Amino acid sequence: MGYERQPDFGTPEVCADKLVSLTIDGRSVTVPAGTSVMRAAASSGGSIPSLCATDSVKAFGSCRMCLVEVDGMRGTPASCTTPVAEGMVVRTQTEKLARLRKGVMELYISDHPLDCLTCSANKDCELQDTAAEVGLRDVRYGYDGANHLGGKPDLSNPYFLFAPDKCIVCSRCVRACDEVQGTLALSVNGRGFASKIGAGQAADSFLSSECVSCGACVQACPTSALMEKSVKELGKPERAVITTCAYCGVGCTFRAELKGEQLVRMVPWKDGKANRGHSCVKGRFAWGYARHQDRITTPMIRDSVDEPWREVSWDEALAFTAARLGAIKAQYGPRALGGITSSRCTNEETFLVQKLVRAGFGSNNVDTCARVCHSPTGYGLSKTFGTSAGTQDFDSVMAADVVLVIGANPTDGHPVFASRLKRRLRQGARLIVIDPRRIDLVRSPHIEAAHHLALQPGTNVAVLTAMAHVIVTEGLTDEAFIRERCDWDEYQDWARFVAEERHSPEALEAVTRVPAADLRAAARLFATGGPGWSSDQRSRPNSAIYYGLGVTEHSQGSSTVMAIANLAMATGNIGRPGVGVNPLRGQNNVQGSCDMGSFPHELPGYRHVSGAAVREEFEADWGVAIDPEPGLRIPNMLDAAIDGSFRAIYIQGEDILQSDPNTHHVAAGLKAMDCVIVHDLFLNETANYAHVFLPGSTFLEKDGTFTNAERRIQLVRKVMEPANGKADWEVTQALANALGLAWNYSHPREIMDEIARLTPTFAGVSFDRLEAEGSLQWPVNAANPNGSPIMHADGFVRGKGKFIVTDYVPTDEKTGPRYPLLLTTGRVLSQYNVGAQTRRTANNVWHQEDLLEIHPLDAENRGIKGGDWVRLASRTGETTLRAEVTDRVAPGVVYTTFHHPATQANVVTTDYSDWATNCPEYKVTAVQVLPSNGPSEWQESYASWSEKSRRVAREPAE
């Protein structure tokens, strides 16, 4: 498509069963009751001039441009604040209205710089358009009076500027910050003529204020007052391509707006069903890494990791790799080879990597970074419900009455979903937060959790079992639902178990450190909506559970997921909007990579490799025999490497050295291998141990699909040629062909056709349908031809819902005199995962280093002040970083992020993992924290090793 602004209907869409018919300028229009006259006019092809209205925020009625005449009504009401009525006759273009509008416009323009030709919003400015629409030809007042011209712009935000002289104080930015983002960072300061938009307090700039740089204000601004710096620098885009963000699992869709192959800006797509026109600082602005100077665009090889890299041609790199892999396979057998698919790559690319491992290497040794994040979700939900995925779409939260957030920090990790959630909370939904830390959701402007259960890290199962105890023993279960939808005998076993006195909140308080009375109140709120809850339609509230890696990354991750599923079933909160079990997925395509058969025991569609019938389908399609035994998971691969039986690995788009626990162990495993192939954008930390580096491509450089946390499959579209010459699927195909596999896919759509052919839940998916419908939520098959926004609506996928008894088993990672504190880890809004992308953008202004959050009591005991260097040591290793003293963490608990390789937080995390899936226990490590003078020995030796192993020989080696 070319570049044109996204349609704006002026006021938000109204959903109502009742329809109303009216006449606008002679046109008959029928719209839902409650719709504004402005929206009705816009949706029937008209356009009423306006400045303060935009359909992302509620009508405000301040600019007086959108006045209309309505038969039988006095005066000239504002069309944005006037709802339609049956039989209404509206005129939007009359002589009287033209005179009024021109008068208003004249006032606006008398205090606006007339530098349109050199303005960054030239030809993309609603003020300019409106002046044209009203036919303004002259400003009778002149330009000499008091005005707001010449104000200094605020350039503090790295991505956008605020130019007060271009501001018309329509307050759209303020309302977008309030209503869309929910941060409430902006306000109109002063009154009347002195009114001025301000961020934070009087002395603040945009950067120093609580602004989270989501871009909603920039999006809402009708002029160039709030404008992307990239547009100011590059000019107006000439074309736009709809694509899907490659950061978190929310899966926002964007319009990539370009000049040629130069990306000018990313603008959230209003029709995107995951994000509904909203964005966060990462997807909207942090795309500069795509053309960062650190990107490697030429293949490189070396015989041993002590040598510098040699830049070579693709042919030479692939021949070298194929020869090494072939030799290893010949000597040690196929099970010595494996691969890791990337949750940042497309479904099609992930599918090809697992196909390469299964059909080319000949083993099932394929895993993905879901191993270290949501593998327990797959296990737990498939056991209880029958599918390895969340049950709802994101829209569902707008129908929730009670929201339980456990082990997730949505405002940092899943910000665009968090904005939806906060909007629902401001409408009155109640919130329960279960988290060792006081995350922002617990208390932020206009949001306050009814209960924050600040549990001891590692006691999720105990807390959830105690909640179940309260619900069962106080008779708050939804027995009708359970009898109809679940296995009644299994329910009774479970109910007897949780009802035992040893599972009461009082009995478990010593372990969980959650006051029993709070826990009881939270359980009652979840089951009943709390005292006084009532609804005309329902006897029980819609209670929804949202969770993240604070649930899964524990030695009882899978048990916690099952405990969550039990709680949802026991209270009847499955199978309709507003309820459900909602895993917030970490990476953009972690759902997809799991769906695509990236686990060593499952073929695409979550079908176990031991099933002969399933294997036969793939064997017939691929023309090879498939190993019937499960393969190695990532931690098992590393163990087997040290053991000598696993010798080669192909890693696409993952940095296991930085992201996986116990860095020393990962390094030892990688070092023991004969052939480590890293396929990535940058020389990441893992590449320090690699023999082959295959340059990767960004999401902007390829076609394909991502699947978000809602199971929503969305197209990723190529907007520029790959800097490295090949999209990642082409690189995998070239490697497969170097191994003699003779693949000949010419476009990812052909790979999707193969996926659909071989995966029942994807049977109805094709690029053509995705093009036509925008997105599809799997399963898309004969039973659900249009996809499945809400799962288990008429019955569980597995038949009857299965209650599984989960008992609290304490982790073996214990505090003691030497390691008295518990470390838990997480992320911040501005950085993403190991930071490979975001650290290479201006997002560093918000977060330049990992900090250790420590409670004032613990800090004082150790003589630590904010900003001091501290040594963080566990039984596994130690690192140093700076301290931030805060009561967000409880005494006895410390917290840090893992975004920066200089810190290497995973040097201290342990080998303990989830019992069922080996998902690492990142969230609980016993540590000691002491003052320090500077970097640890490991940090120094690693820095020097890292520098050495990144050398590239400038001349071809002899």
Add this chain to the structure above:
Amino acid sequence: MDLERLTYMANQIARNLAPQGDAAIDLTCQHIRDFWDPRMKAAILTGDRSGLNPIARAAVERLEG
């Protein structure tokens, strides 16, 4: 494969499946069958089982048979 680690893993699976009562041994055995690579299974089958807890030990015996 490091037997100590595999023993730990088997015991951990058994401990977490213990609440399933009579089914615990079968479930532990099935879990190992479904999720362990052949060399892991071989190592636990041929290795010293003295470190295994009763459920895990019975499960490994069942895996053998």
